[in-house]
Amino acid sequence: MTTMSLRAHRLAPGVMSWWRGSRRILPWVAATAVLAACSGPGTDAPASTQSPIAAGTLNSVAVVTHGSPGDAFWNVVKNGAEAAGKDLGVRVEYNSAGDPGQQAKLIDNAVAQGVDGLVVSMANPEALRPSIEKAVTAGIPVVTINSGESESAKFGAIGHVGQSESLAGQSAGKRLADAGRKKLLCVIHEAGNIGANQRCEGATKAFGNGSTLQVDINNPTDAQSRIKGALEADRSIDAVLTLNSQVAARAVDAVRESQSAATVATFDLNTDVVDAIRAGKLLFAVDQQQFEQGYLPVVLLQLSRTNLNLVGGGAPVQTGPAFVDKNNVDAVAALVAQGTR
Amino acid sequence: MSTATKTSDVTVSEPPEGPSLFQRLIVRPEIGALLGALLVFAFFSIITDRFLSALGIATWLDDSSTLGIMAVAVALLMIGGEFDLSAGVMTASTALVTALLAVNAGWNVWAALVVSLVFALTVGAFNGWLVMRTGLPSFIVTLGTFLALQGLNLGVTRLVTGTVQVSGIRSADGYNSAGWVFASTLNIGDTHLQASVVWWIVLTAIAAVVLVRTKFGNWIFAVGGSLPSARAVGVPADRTKIVLFMTTAFAGWVVGSCSILRFASVQANQGVGLELHYIIAAVVGGCLLTGGFGSAIGAALGALIFGMARQGIVFARWDSDWFMLFLGVLLLAAVLVNNRFQKRAERVRR
Numbered sequence: 164m165t166t167m168s169l170r171a172h173r174l175a176p177g178v179m180s181w182w183r184g185s186r187r188i189l190p191w192v193a194a195t196a197v198l199a200a201c202s203g204p205g206t207d208a209p210a211s212t213q214s215p216i217a218a219g220t221l222n223s224v225a226v227v228t229h230g231s232p233g234d235a236f237w238n239v240v241k242n243g244a245e246a247a248g249k250d251l252g253v254r255v256e257y258n259s260a261g262d263p264g265q266q267a268k269l270i271d272n273a274v275a276q277g278v279d280g281l282v283v284s285m286a287n288p289e290a291l292r293p294s295i296e297k298a299v300t301a302g303i304p305v306v307t308i309n310s311g312e313s314e315s316a317k318f319g320a321i322g323h324v325g326q327s328e329s330l331a332g333q334s335a336g337k338r339l340a341d342a343g344r345k346k347l348l349c350v351i352h353e354a355g356n357i358g359a360n361q362r363c364e365g366a367t368k369a370f371g372n373g374s375t376l377q378v379d380i381n382n383p384t385d386a387q388s389r390i391k392g393a394l395e396a397d398r399s400i401d402a403v404l405t406l407n408s409q410v411a412a413r414a415v416d417a418v419r420e421s422q423s424a425a426t427v428a429t430f431d432l433n434t435d436v437v438d439a440i441r442a443g444k445l446l447f448a449v450d451q452q453q454f455e456q457g458y459l460p461v462v463l464l465q466l467s468r469t470n471l472n473l474v475g476g477g478a479p480v481q482t483g484p485a486f487v488d489k490n491n492v493d494a495v496a497a498l499v500a501q502g503t504r
Numbered sequence: 505m506s507t508a509t510k511t512s513d514v515t516v517s518e519p520p521e522g523p524s525l526f527q528r529l530i531v532r533p534e535i536g537a538l539l540g541a542l543l544v545f546a547f548f549s550i551i552t553d554r555f556l557s558a559l560g561i562a563t564w565l566d567d568s569s570t571l572g573i574m575a576v577a578v579a580l581l582m583i584g585g586e587f588d589l590s591a592g593v594m595t596a597s598t599a600l601v602t603a604l605l606a607v608n609a610g611w612n613v614w615a616a617l618v619v620s621l622v623f624a625l626t627v628g629a630f631n632g633w634l635v636m637r638t639g640l641p642s643f644i645v646t647l648g649t650f651l652a653l654q655g656l657n658l659g660v661t662r663l664v665t666g667t668v669q670v671s672g673i674r675s676a677d678g679y680n681s682a683g684w685v686f687a688s689t690l691n692i693g694d695t696h697l698q699a700s701v702v703w704w705i706v707l708t709a710i711a712a713v714v715l716v717r718t719k720f721g722n723w724i725f726a727v728g729g730s731l732p733s734a735r736a737v738g739v740p741a742d743r744t745k746i747v748l749f750m751t752t753a754f755a756g757w758v759v760g761s762c763s764i765l766r767f768a769s770v771q772a773n774q775g776v777g778l779e780l781h782y783i784i785a786a787v788v789g790g791c792l793l794t795g796g797f798g799s800a801i802g803a804a805l806g807a808l809i810f811g812m813a814r815q816g817i818v819f820a821r822w823d824s825d826w827f828m829l830f831l832g833v834l835l836l837a838a839v840l841v842n843n844r845f846q847k848r849a850e851r852v853r854r
Contacts, residue, residue: 201688201689201690201691204688232828267767272818290671360668
């Protein structure tokens with residue numbers, strides 16, 4: 164029979180006497196608490212906006228996106244932003260976080276650093292709103308990219324650079340329907356991404372007859388077997404649309420393994436997609452030319468800061484859709500390899 | 505090394521036969537985390553210019569707070585000898601329940617919050633009951649709960665809203681009053697502290713007192729140290745562990761409520777993977793993976809190290825490609841420091 168010694172943690176006497184000593188400072192703590200003001204949720208910004216009136220120089224730009232690190236698509240955006248920084252002599256800091264709360268904290272961080280310009284992708288606009296409005300009231304010009312086009316101006320951004328997701332989805336769906344396809348499977352790879360949903364909605368609307376499948380982009384093996392399973396379960400599916408170049412390669416393999424006759428098309432490019440288009444395994448890729456989404460915002464901020472210009476009068480700048488298929492794939496291939504397309 | 509013993513206005517008349525104050529400090533589980541936190545704090549304060557600004561402090565405290573609330577609850581559970589892998593997804597599930605009821609069903613936010621709290625406590629109790637009933641490792645049981653909740657989050661959200669985000673809670677009844685509790689900011693000078701920071705400090709204090717000053721705290725150490733022995737001396741082991749699982753679920757509800765009311769929007773895939781961060785923070789804070797040893801204050805300090813490092817790396821303007829490497833090395837260093845202290849502590853105990 165073992166006897167049990169309960170480990171009652173006795174606080175060290177030193178700690179206890181520290182507590183007794185701290186009673187002397189308690190009134191001060193209380194006084195601080197009284198002096199501290201409270202403000203309600205989401206309204207922690209001062210009321211007056213102090214936009215920069217005089218022209219100056221643009222020294223630093225922070226880019227905060229919702230891409231996961233190592234994502235092929237966002238790597239091109241990062242390259243674009245860094246290229247613009249090099250060309251214009253601006254220090255560009257790129258950071259990303261998939262979780263909207265973390266992304267909001269990265270925006271707060273950039274504001275705390277006092278950057279001259281901010282570039283933000285808004286996959287979840289509502290969550291970023293307080294942080295972006297804080298940046299705007301602090302006099303930091305904001306350009307939104309990639310997603311959040313409809314909220315961009317409302318939050319006080321000076322511009323938006325991206326591609327309308329539902330329009331791009333519709334053009335992809337129409338192109339597949341024109342190719343004589345009858346039943347579409349649209350593959351969504353990020354559970355929380357509203358843009359992905361809009362693409363699939365647009366595609367199925369323009370196509371007429373389709374369903375969606377949820378896969379996890381961080382688990383390629385699982386993504387491939389899920390697509391394969393869907394194709395085997397429903398032999399009438401003759402078109403697969405993926406929303407990301409990494410998933411496209413998995414879909415091509417899944418079609419081959421399940422011996423389905425389905426045509427695959429995708430959004431976004433990478434070398435795998437280029438090879439698949441060359442080999443005739445992919446019908447086309449919708450390219451939103453995301454290099455522009457990295458490069459142009461820095462130009463917009465530079466012009467706004469040094470010359471007080473508002474590009475396009477503040478209207479959203481469209482970067483796509485551009486189509487890459489058998490006809491132009493060879494010209495684009497070299498650019499994909501160097502990470503700019 | 506001896507400077508560490510110089511604490512302010514301590515006048516202790518040392519009993520000649522007892523261990524010295526230095527030895528008593530060194531056996532405390534949170535000492536390693538405290539030193540680690542001081543090191544990380546000093547490091548980033550020196551190499552960056554904005555880390556110590558009012559906005560900077562608010563940023564890293566904010567980042568530490570939601571992690572810290574969870575880490576403290578997870579630390580209690582780990583001292584009790586169990587894991588909860590569903591803790592990360594729970595933060596999203598509770599936020600989704602609140603948001604769906606307030607936005608799509610048009611309920612008052614407070615009513616929605618009460619229902620999501622009941623939901624969280626039910627899942628926590630179920631975890632605890634299943635672990636105690638089957639004798640399966642909690643690692644396995646809560647992994648199942650984690651996956652189930654992840655599926656529920658996505659499935660229910662898409663079923664009800666047709667999309668994967670729920671937003672629009674700002675216009676629901678009772679949003680303002682609930683927002684004051686979970687998402688307001690406390691302005692001390694130029695520093696705008698989020699409500700989650702206040703929650704973090706308060707919950708850490710409560711957990712620390714419960715752990716070292718109450719009978720229930722003793723039970724936690726007992727069931728984590730040796731379950732058969734604890735049962736033999738009459739500790740209500742089942743009840744203790746079930747309450748601990750409910751505590752992590754409750755913490756998940758607090759974090760979920762803070763996030764939905766602050767960001768007014770929640771994604772179906774939030775919180776996945778964070779459960780490991782909570783465990784890391786607790787381990788950096790001196791908890792053992794084997795149970796029976798650890799501290800709530802240590803876990804809060806572990807979360808502080810995590811948050812300071814995460815934001816400090818950005819303030820330092822290091823290339824974000826290497827971000828995870830920096831974070832991993834920092835956390836490993838913190839655990840190694842801890843381990844050294846643990847070893848010394850064991851020598852002192854003997």
